[in-house]
Amino acid sequence: MSDGGVSGGRAVEGAGDEAARLREEVRNLRAQVRSRPLISHAQGILQERYRLPDADSAFTLLRQSSQRFNVKLRILAEAVVRTQRPDGPTGLWFPGRARRKPPLLDAVGVEDPGQVNRGAVIDAVLSQTLAIAGTDMGNVQISDPVAGGLRIEHHTGLSEHFVEFFAFVGEDGTSCAKAAKNVALTTVHDVATDEVFAEDARQTILAAGSRACHSVPLVSASGSCLGMVSAHLENPTKGLHPAQAKALAATGAQVGRWLAWHDRTVVMDALEYLHAQGRSRGTGAGTRP
Incomplete structure (x- = not known):
């Protein structure tokens, strides 16, 4: 018996899977384009704050902190943009921060x-x-x-x-x-x-x-x-x-x-880590006021 029908069905299924994969890839690329201005803004803040040599160094800080704490890059960049900057050349971004237990789910x-x-x-x-x-x-x-x-x-x-x-x-x-x-x-x-x-x-x-x-x-x-x-x-x-x-x-x-x-907890942990790394890698002794 011929398996042409089965093979044809597999080909159609494979084409459908590939089309779905490409659509998802396009959606992800569009999401990256929408996020780019926010991430660029955060890079500029970090480069100025820690006197980093270039924007790539600032992006590396963001990426490493994002990966270490499993926080999406966009979320971390958003937090950098909207969170009040560290208070002077302090070693901690959030001194005296109280840690709370996570609520039930x-x-x-x-x-x-x-x-x-x-x-x-x-x-x-x-x-x-x-x-x-x-x-x-x-x-x-x-x-x-x-x-x-x-x-x-x-x-x-x-x-x-x-x-x-x-x-x-x-x-x-x-x-x-x-x-x-x-x-x-x-x-x-x-x-x-x-x-x-x-x-x-x-x-x-x-x-x-x-x-x-x-x-x-x-x-x-x-x-x-x-x-x-x-x-x-x-x-x-x-x-x-x-x-x-x-x-x-x-x-x-x-x-x-x-x-x-x-x-208040995980994202702020990521910011605290980013702050420590920025202070250690920047060309200045601390942060700009």
Whole structure:
């Protein structure tokens, strides 16, 4: 018997895998382009602060600290830009800093919140949210304090165009922006008719196969919205059962508290290490005032 059909099927499958890989590569390259101005800004700050010989030396500091503490380069660069500079030629960036235990993450099935990385937590909150909402389409966005909006960090089941269109959203025109502004779980019962959407956003969501969505803020203990997890549904919905709403709110609160702890602990550890390395490698004895 001929195996032409099997071979042809494998060829099609292989071509599909390659196309998916190339699409992911393009998305990653576009994300790098979006991050480049922020990283360049951080390089300039570090080069000036530690009197480094060039921008490459500053980038090496960022990269090494990023890898050592498993913190994404963009997140570390963002922290460099927005964190108050060290106070004079001190050996520590954050003298007297109190270290706190990580908050629980049992709502998303994480047993040891002190040993898990940020990417795994974001993956866990998306999986748990989709399980509660009963769908397989969704995304996680993280607040961008520098740009002032939300940027997609993780997604599943959504089209390439959706991911590109909503790579970064501002303060208006979407349900996630409304949920972030109100710091409250927000349900869109029918994407086709809800007035929250700008028209181009509405059409992009509909084209991705979503007719309804639940947007859940990731909320710190102080009440700040640090991000958003959204579940998209194929059909219009009447809303959530109270038990679902309670579970989603608990999930958002736990993960929001953990993200705040991560920023105050792991990211600050990475900054402290970067500061020590910068002082030792710079041409000056300390930092510029």
